[in-house]
Every structure is written in C-alpha cells, then in structure tokens.
Amino acid sequence: MAEFVLVAGAWLGSWAWDEVAAQLRAAGHGAHPVTLSGLADRQGVPAGQQTHVQDIVDEVEHNDLRDVVLVGHSYSGIPVGQAAERIGDRLARVVFVDSEVPTGGESFASGFWQGPAALAASIAEHGGFWMPLTAADCDGQGLTGQQIARLVGSSTPHPGATLTEPAVLTRPLGELPATYVKCLLDGPEPNPTVAGLLTSERWQLVKMDTGHWPMFSQPQELARILLAAAA
Template structure:
C-alpha cells in the first residue's frame, strides 16, 4: 500500500487530517499527517518556507518506504514541492489538493486569497505572523462549503498564527514539478473544475500544457476548499486512487496542431491598415485618409490571465484581429490594446492599462473622442466594473462576449472592486450588448445570471444575444451560420449605438 505524507494549508497542522488519516490507515496505507514547525508550538522569528521544506525532507529521510505520496493542500504545496525537488527519487507522486501551481521564485504570498493580508505583507507592514481567521473569516481563504458546524468550530479552536516568512520567502526549484507523477484534486465549490483545466490546456498558453502530461491525473470533489473536513471519506478514496495513477487525463492538442485561440476568425473580413503604438494596435477604416471628420472607436478588451511570455500576444490572435477589422469595415477604428492581466491579482494593473489605452485613443485626432465603445471578452469582463459604476458621457456602449461578470468561487485574489454584477445598477442608460453562449462553463454562466438579475432589478439597458450551440471562445472553434450571425448582430448593435 501507499505511504502518504499529508501537508495542510495555513494556520493548521496534522490534526486537520484526522478523519482522512483514519480512513487511509483502515485501507492499509501508511500515513504521516504533518505539523510543520510553528504550526503547533509558537513559531520562532526565523521560521520560513525553508524551515518547512527541511521539516519534510527530514521526515522523508526517516520513512522506510520506496516511494512516498506527498499531498500538499493550499500553502502546503510549497514545502511539498521544495522537498520533492531535493528528494526526487523518493517521491512516488505529488498531489495538489486545491492548490496553486507555484514555479521557481514564487512566494506563497502570490497565491494568498485574502487581499488584505496579501497587500499588508507585500508592503512590508505585516508582523512576524499572520493571525488565523475565525468564523466567516475563513471564507477569505477559500470556500467553507460542506464543512459541518463542529468541524468549523474545531478549525477556529485549533488554528494558529502562520509565520509570515513562510508566505514571503520565494520557493526555489531546480526543475519542473511536472517532470514526475502529479495528481490535481479540484474542489468545485471553490471554483476549480476539470472543465476549466481542459479549457486552459486547449486554449494553448504554454504554462498550462504541463497539465496534459502523461503522468498527470485529475479528480473532482464537489465540495469547498477544506475537503479533509467537509468530505474526508471521498478525499481518502481519491488519494488511494491517485496513488496508483488513476484519475482523469487531459488531452492537449498535438504538437502539429495550432491551439484553439490561433484558429481562423469565423468571418472573412477585409484587411485594414494597422498602426501599433506601444501596447495598442489601431485598425483603421480604408477610407480614413479621405474622411473629413473623426471616426468612432471600438476598444476590444481581451481576457486572461495570460503569461507575459506568451507569443503571439492577444493583439495578434486571429480572433481579435478579426473583430478589429470588422469594426474598421463598418466605419469605426478598431482598437486592440494588450493589458497586463498575468494573474488574478493583476486586475487593478490591467484596469490602469485599459484606462491609459482609452485615453491614448481618445486623444488621437482621427478618433471622435465623444464616441467610444468598450467590448470585453471572457475574464476581461471583470474590467467592465469601473466603467459600469460611473459611465463617462463619451462611452456610448459596453459590449461583452461570454464574459465573467463576478469573481467565481476561488477567485479571491481578485480585488472586490471588479464585480460588474454589483456595479451594473449604476450604469443608468448606458447600452450594454451581451453575447451569451449556450455551452458555457457553469461557473461562468452563474456570474452572467447574477449580472442579468441585477440588471433587471435596476432597469439597466441590456441587449442579450443568445448563441445556444456555441462554446466559450466560439469565434475560432464554432464556425456556423448561427455564430456568424451573432457576431454580426453584436457588431451592428455596437456601431448603431456609436453612430446614434
């Protein structure tokens, strides 16, 4: 049977695994629930991530088993990866239990969902420890869905402060964690799912291709962020199956296949002159040189997060080039900026990039500064929040295609300011054109319904264009009369508001 080392997330120790440990041992497994330094007794001033890595290395060296399954929950994945990097031949499998995907140089702080804690420690204002949450405060660290009342009470009673240096010290790795057998356990009530993983792999960003490796498997648990408390029996069963290599495997496009986001745009649109100004591309109407008046502009806002190293960048993707050319063919200037949404904590920076791009465009003498539309896509939809909260008079329309309109469960790294479902009530008479796909991911569809309910309650002017047989990102994967008609309708609606 397998040998498990169980490493929990912040504020907790080996006690949090009691029920899972009992079930694994009953199945004949050898189990080591770990209480890291400072997570039982008070932490010393020098307790950091390296301390916790050494804790695990010493334990692994004492275990008399040919291979060890290391399970890292939340923060626990950081010391797990550090220890596996130092004892690679001793590790049979790494299990990411509702955990992030840190790489070399990443501190655990980058994955802390509590925004206040993240900002305080980032600014150097935090003390030597982070006090544990209590009661409803645990929701700032992950969904508590499914945890019984008595288990929540135990979480409050037994939790301890987390040494700050364990969160701020960067993880150092000599190789990729995915060079060995890996399993991801996804807790759907906390926002992760197989569907989201498959979309990430299919969309092509290089950092996600490792999730389709030959020794990478996945399981879903329909519970919140602490399955050892909310679903211990199910979690124990999943860990036993993971140890023998079971689980769902994700397929990646073959090397010779282009990723979905580089597929051709669903409409044939004539080329348009393009100018590049910094991170902003302008697609110009062919007759612009002969025009005696400035033209309206449509600013397209891509989704993400997208790696800063990804090439080509979004403004060179066929889909966004296609939309920009479509706007140009209809007499407007198609604007395609690239913003720096590289991670869920980057929305404020991306919002600044977008605001700068809009001001650059409005200052261009070829643009009618009083006739601008913003068109948001996918997770870029959260960036519409500011514009809906206080629409400037020159903003004639906001369009959205398969948008994320509220941070889904688990997206606690997103600043609370970016919630269009909460700000749409301030949009007034601003026209909103929303393209909704019928084959949307449930977690995203829920945010759209929340938005539409809020819009209906406040009388917001929302035009919904439904595309029943289309997927998220349909422009390069679902080429049909229905999808082409939807894009044409949305574009004509946007241009109609710009020209009215």
C-alpha cells in the same frame, strides 16, 4: 503499501488529517501527518519557506520512507512541490489538494488574491504572522458548524516568512507524477499556473464537489481519491 506524507495548509497542523489518516491506515497504508515549523504544537519554532520544505524532506528521510505519496493542501502545495523534487526515487506521486503550486523565484504572496502588498501589510500588522480565518470566512465551503468550529478553534497564526520567501525548483514541476484535486466550491477551475501543468501527460485532474478543506468536509472521499492516486 504506500506511505502518505500529509501536509495541511496555512494555520493548520497534523491534527487536520486525523480522519483521513485513519482511513488510509485502515486500508493498509502508512500515514504520516506533518506539523510544519511554527504551527500548532510547533509554535515558536522559527520558520521560512525552506524550513517548511526541509520539514517535509526530514519526515521522509528520517523515517526511511519509500513509495511516498506527498500530499499538500492549500499553502502547503508550495513546500510539498519543492520537497517532491528533493526526495528522489522515494517519491511515488505528489497530490495537490486545492493548493498553490511552487514557481521558481516566486512566493505564496506573489499570487495572493489581494496582492502581495496586502498580505505583507497584514503580516507586519500582526508581528510577522498571518492570522487565522474567522468562522465567517469559512461560509459556503461545505462545512458544518461543528467542522467550522474545529477548523477555526484549532488554527494558529502562520509564520509570515514562509509566505514571502521564494520557492526554489531544480526541474520543471510538470515532470513530476502528480494529481491535482480541485474543490469546486472554492472555484470551478484551477488557476492558470495549475491549468498549464495539467497539460503534462504526468498530471491528472480530479474534482471534488466540496469546499477548500475536504479533510474536514469529505474525509472519506478525499481518502478514496488519495488511495486511487497511489494505486
């Protein structure tokens, strides 16, 4: 039996994994959706990048989980990749779902598509938070109107310090056993950093014909991919 620790991307909490977690549990595995500090039902809790890493490590260690499959979506690939190094032999595999990956000394903002200055300005303008997407931002991602309404309506502002503080790695990420799930509606190819990691014999690429939030648009297919990664 695998223990899946599920961490959603920016603005989201453990609620984002409801449908996927149900599928994993029905298959006989453990599922542990995590709400990171400062988000969803944990709004108001101060958080930096390393706080989020510790949130994930704590979920594993406090529950004494073994055969852990760490799953990081979008932003959360950065803290998940760091946590994967820190849980030692508890780790079975890490799965990055259309996510960023950590680079030592670099932050999420370092690779932001509009540039780090644009993200920093947005965070400063909103009192230290990155504001959630609008419904229009979710167009073209394979989501129904109802799914978009749930995604947008339940999102909360994201603590800005988690996006600007640098990642800390103690070993090359390519040494971890990993699966990278590329969601094709969000771009046909992984970014150059991920492409480089995929040259490792320990990394596997899986593609999904959907958008950036497959836990909403294709939860059954995402659960199938996670189960296959754990096999």
